Amino acid sequence: MLDLALANLLSPIVLSFVLGVGAALARSDLSVPEAVAKGISIYLLFAIGFKGGVSLAEHGIDLTLGLSLLAGVVLSFILPLIGFVVLRVLSGMSRTDAAAVAGHYGSISIVTFVAATTVLVDAGISSEGYMVAVAAAMEAPAILAALWLISKGSDETDMSADLWREILLNGSIVLLLGAFAIGIATGSDGLARIESFIVSPFQGVLCIFLLDMGLIAGRGLRQAGVLDRGAIAFGLLMPLIGAAAGLIAALVIGLSTGGTMLLMTLSASASYIAVPAAMRVAVPQANPSIYLTLSLAVTFPFNLVLGIPLYLTIAQTLVGS
Amino acid sequence: MLDLALANLLSPIVLSFVLGVGAALARSDLSVPEAVAKGISIYLLFAIGFKGGVSLAEHGIDLTLGLSLLAGVVLSFILPLIGFVVLRVLSGMSRTDAAAVAGHYGSISIVTFVAATTVLVDAGISSEGYMVAVAAAMEAPAILAALWLISKGSDETDMSADLWREILLNGSIVLLLGAFAIGIATGSDGLARIESFIVSPFQGVLCIFLLDMGLIAGRGLRQAGVLDRGAIAFGLLMPLIGAAAGLIAALVIGLSTGGTMLLMTLSASASYIAVPAAMRVAVPQANPSIYLTLSLAVTFPFNLVLGIPLYLTIAQTLVGS
Amino acid sequence: MLDLALANLLSPIVLSFVLGVGAALARSDLSVPEAVAKGISIYLLFAIGFKGGVSLAEHGIDLTLGLSLLAGVVLSFILPLIGFVVLRVLSGMSRTDAAAVAGHYGSISIVTFVAATTVLVDAGISSEGYMVAVAAAMEAPAILAALWLISKGSDETDMSADLWREILLNGSIVLLLGAFAIGIATGSDGLARIESFIVSPFQGVLCIFLLDMGLIAGRGLRQAGVLDRGAIAFGLLMPLIGAAAGLIAALVIGLSTGGTMLLMTLSASASYIAVPAAMRVAVPQANPSIYLTLSLAVTFPFNLVLGIPLYLTIAQTLVGS
Amino acid sequence: MQTHLAKRVEITIEQVMLNRLTDALEKADVTGWSVLPVQGGSGRSGTWSREGQVSRGTGMVQVVCLVRPEKLDQLLDAAFSVVKRHIGVVCVTDAQVLRAERF
Amino acid sequence: MQTHLAKRVEITIEQVMLNRLTDALEKADVTGWSVLPVQGGSGRSGTWSREGQVSRGTGMVQVVCLVRPEKLDQLLDAAFSVVKRHIGVVCVTDAQVLRAERF
Amino acid sequence: MQTHLAKRVEITIEQVMLNRLTDALEKADVTGWSVLPVQGGSGRSGTWSREGQVSRGTGMVQVVCLVRPEKLDQLLDAAFSVVKRHIGVVCVTDAQVLRAERF
Numbered sequence A, B, C: 001m002l003d004l005a006l007a008n009l010l011s012p013i014v015l016s017f018v019l020g021v022g023a024a025l026a027r028s029d030l031s032v033p034e035a036v037a038k039g040i041s042i043y044l045l046f047a048i049g050f051k052g053g054v055s056l057a058e059h060g061i062d063l064t065l066g067l068s069l070l071a072g073v074v075l076s077f078i079l080p081l082i083g084f085v086v087l088r089v090l091s092g093m094s095r096t097d098a099a100a101v102a103g104h105y106g107s108i109s110i111v112t113f114v115a116a117t118t119v120l121v122d123a124g125i126s127s128e129g130y131m132v133a134v135a136a137a138m139e140a141p142a143i144l145a146a147l148w149l150i151s152k153g154s155d156e157t158d159m160s161a162d163l164w165r166e167i168l169l170n171g172s173i174v175l176l177l178g179a180f181a182i183g184i185a186t187g188s189d190g191l192a193r194i195e196s197f198i199v200s201p202f203q204g205v206l207c208i209f210l211l212d213m214g215l216i217a218g219r220g221l222r223q224a225g226v227l228d229r230g231a232i233a234f235g236l237l238m239p240l241i242g243a244a245a246g247l248i249a250a251l252v253i254g255l256s257t258g259g260t261m262l263l264m265t266l267s268a269s270a271s272y273i274a275v276p277a278a279m280r281v282a283v284p285q286a287n288p289s290i291y292l293t294l295s296l297a298v299t300f301p302f303n304l305v306l307g308i309p310l311y312l313t314i315a316q317t318l319v320g321s
Numbered sequence D, E, F: 001m002q003t004h005l006a007k008r009v010e011i012t013i014e015q016v017m018l019n020r021l022t023d024a025l026e027k028a029d030v031t032g033w034s035v036l037p038v039q040g041g042s043g044r045s046g047t048w049s050r051e052g053q054v055s056r057g058t059g060m061v062q063v064v065c066l067v068r069p070e071k072l073d074q075l076l077d078a079a080f081s082v083v084k085r086h087i088g089v090v091c092v093t094d095a096q097v098l099r100a101e102r103f
């Protein structure tokens, strides 16, 4: 475990993130243009979706596919409820803010997922290709749970058919699932054609993306004053709770070592794209600084640096390597 | 032919386009930033021009080079005249709109050309490297023809030396021909140095670009109400007329199978960059929704999905494979 | 030498630059979006820094590392003083403008450095990995020298702790040194993981960047009216003076052939990012057209096309090849 | 040159709310507007900049509408219904326009 | 702080016409302006957005000119000669500026 | 709809000076502003465009501040202290705003 954590810490990916955090904390003017960051995230979503689809096409549909999707949906809905209770105990946040934050922890962070798959690839551990679809399935239920929590308090939320369409047809989800479908349809023939675009340079591109994430997280840390101690504790504890829940689900379903580690990572990670946008529309009175800072400047670094090697070690211990 | 069409349909490139169309029709917020799309098109133009130049440098200048350029210019000028007549018969469009639309079909779509070269590469069929120069030569004459058609009606057009400079020194043409010249100058030595940038990842980059084209075409389709039935019929018929004209020219000149297919594709494709910009300046009273929708949401998908395999089959049948 | 100059002239990199200059002079609307150019420069800085770090990790720390850094700092401070005197003799520029221009020539152009390393790689000549750190060390002292020159005249300058922080934590420097540190930390293992991102496509990406630099230089040339003859002469002479100073320092320190050529190139090149930004803040009364045009439209092309092969030849002659 | 009285309304609003705003404008019979990107700003909820955005989607935009003076109230009601519970600033200035038939 | 009367003219026009507009402004002796990007909009010819642009070159821009009141007519004539047959909106507001010698 | 008198101040300034300007605004107790990108322009120091920028960092931005009329002088003093020795244009217009408590 220690070896793994150290190896992870010394990977170019994690160090690029650290560089970004450092530059932002030192108030360097280093920045990645918005369009470039969006372009890179399109690349990452396309690549990860496609590779997941190809892997599904090659290994065939597993009996566990349906179960995994179901587990993802259930985890995504239940984790915010747990998170909400934990947060109300630990922190002095308002009910609305707490519900909005909790929603983020049911949903997932796709970069954390991508970083985890990279660690698996480096370690030569295979995983279920359809985990990409599970990731996509975990975006929306968490938002539902958060809105339900908020509407139970007297606060008004602004739900509408429009908003649901926006959530479900969110660009990231559509691209991830679309590329997944293309991967299934074209299989390894398709992969061969675009391999030198989506496979070979993947880790390098991820470095630049994580540099940018580091810059953003670092800027967030400079504003960490919005978080009380309880909130920060939550940001470090909740991923472990999520990972534990994911682990149980994975053991019940009988996922492979890689799949187990990925489901743990998904459950442990917190959204910073789909959920914040939905919260801005539906619950404008919730303070975005709180949920963005917590998700991006606390939980994301924790998962990237410590969580991922930890989840892998646990999965290897309990499922076998 | 059916096999080829199916293989083409299941290529990552075409499926990425389909994904874009679907996302746009479903009103997902998936979008490629303008700067990224422009960056990718710079990459594609540079790569395709460069490779064309290297291929010319390797295979030497063909006797048919001059003839092909001439054929390109003539086709580009004549196709709008044919198109204009067809359009006036099929559709209720105003004279000005019809002339503006017709102009687009004399000019070419470089992405269609790029997609066609990719199909050739996958099929292991070589082609004349200078077809890239023919593509560049086919941009401007069509604009001339359209403006001539419009000025023959009493409508005023706004022509000036400035506009001609803009058309001829259009960024896409300059980059394509410039990269072509660089390819000729540096030959296969030059290619070796930048091969892993312009050759290996090419198809993958093209996927992202076609995703974006799909998004744009899909948004166009949502506004397809501007097109009457006759116009849509024109958008599907005109590429066939163009391809036939290109085929005759290719047979007369004696191009290779690959070259024949490419000249057919060029003739069949409709511009959506150079000509629209020129039309906005010179003929602002022509409705851009009509010509853009027709070129991008009707003819481009037709060529990409059905046209290209069709043209290849015909070329193989008539020239030999 | 002639051979080398010719080979250099016919490299895709130099020709891409020439294409950009030509397109701009012909007033084509070809342009690289700002975000894409910034994205590429992030890529180049990351790649060059990382590779420098890995090379240091592999070859170990040289006794000459400290001396080289010191030489860089001293050169960066002294060259503006020399440049200022030369400029006052050659040109009719105001004292303030002359000092601002001189400052640029103490600092360095990272693209010129990158182009030089590419020539070395192509020629199979190795160099000290830490030259990247020397490049970073040469940014700031030149600014100090320029401001000192200006403050000696009665003109007011606007110095503050803020400005110094901005200069030293300039995004380019932070990224270059950060990537350098990551390269040292991860060594050749790290390189292996991201090699197909930062090594193989490097020269191709550089072509696109130089295309953009050419466009900018060409636009600058169109405004070259701001420069008197003496200023232009300075723009061609000063790199030679700088290279000579760099050469002496390199011989004293005992750098390798590659390192000598790189230190010459660094000394010969003129900044066009860090120094102009600092000058705008601290000396707004100095005319930016003068220093930008001189640095980018005169000295940069000179170094790229003639300087680099010249410096290599000299280094090979004096140090051995 | 002949000009006509008009009102220039400038609404600064979160990008995620843009479609809702333009839908409301359309319902209020306002058919002309331009959207300008905003790259940063400051207000009661703190300072932000597009490049420092955690979630890149939550930047702001500025919607500029030129309308005839008699349509102003309609426009403001529509805009306010969207801006009310959300971050946003509305600013009206007197203006003159060419070609009044367009507004 | 001492301010001076001026006119603020805002011209929204297609990107392809920008050079023609600024040439006309220069001929009319208007030497100062700023160009702002427009990322979308709506008007009589429908709704558009830069990211949904079929031809990415045909977006719009906003040209803002501050001029002395006595130069306004000259400016409007110049702008109108370009905008006339093209898509575009011109809006004038009264303004105050610092440093009048610049306009 | 109830509106309130305000001043709209538009400051066009070099990007490198933006932080210094917003610091000065904050010191002058101005807490709300929006920053818009400027993609090109022309003035006494010539014509420039963002894509043709030699040093991409030296473009310009437009800072728009809405303030209560009584705060105007404070704001202009702050802005002028930064703009004084630097390239930049300041323009003030009368405006009406919704929700006066924000300014």
Ligand SMILES: Nc1ncnc2c1ncn2[C@@H]1O[C@H](COP(=O)(O)O)[C@@H](O)[C@H]1O
Binding pocket: D012, D038, D040, D041, D042, D043, D044, D045, D046, D047, D048, D060, D087, D088, D089, F031, F032, F033, F034, F035, F064, F065, F066, F067, F102, F103
């Ligand atoms: N007084 C103002 N003038 C101009 N823009 C403002 C002003 N107040 C707020 N804004 C803009 O509206 C955004 C949100 O404001 P707020 O809701 O006060 O945080 C800010 O980030 C600015 O972009």
Ligand SMILES: Nc1ncnc2c1ncn2[C@@H]1O[C@H](COP(=O)(O)O)[C@@H](O)[C@H]1O
Binding pocket: D031, D032, D033, D034, D035, D064, D065, D066, D067, D102, D103, E012, E038, E040, E041, E042, E043, E044, E045, E046, E047, E048, E060, E087, E088, E089
């Ligand atoms: N009333 C208006 N207010 C602000 N911008 C407008 C207005 N009308 C038109 N525009 C802008 O001008 C473009 C073209 O307008 P139109 O010629 O009416 O289609 C629109 O897409 C908007 O960007």
Ligand SMILES: Nc1ncnc2c1ncn2[C@@H]1O[C@H](COP(=O)(O)O)[C@@H](O)[C@H]1O
Binding pocket: E031, E032, E033, E034, E035, E064, E065, E066, E067, E102, E103, F012, F038, F040, F041, F042, F043, F044, F045, F046, F047, F048, F060, F087, F088, F089
């Ligand atoms: N009269 C004006 N109206 C609008 N913007 C201006 C004006 N004068 C200058 N600017 C802007 O301020 C920049 C610098 O102006 P200057 O200091 O006069 O060169 C120009 O490039 C424009 O972007």
Ligand code: NA
Binding pocket: A079, A104, A105, A106, A107, A108, A109, A242, A266, A267, A268, A269, A270, A271
């Ligand atoms: Na989660």
Ligand code: NA
Binding pocket: B079, B104, B105, B106, B107, B108, B109, B242, B266, B267, B268, B269, B270, B271
């Ligand atoms: Na054609």
Ligand code: NA
Binding pocket: C079, C104, C105, C106, C107, C108, C109, C242, C266, C267, C268, C269, C270, C271
């Ligand atoms: Na130097």
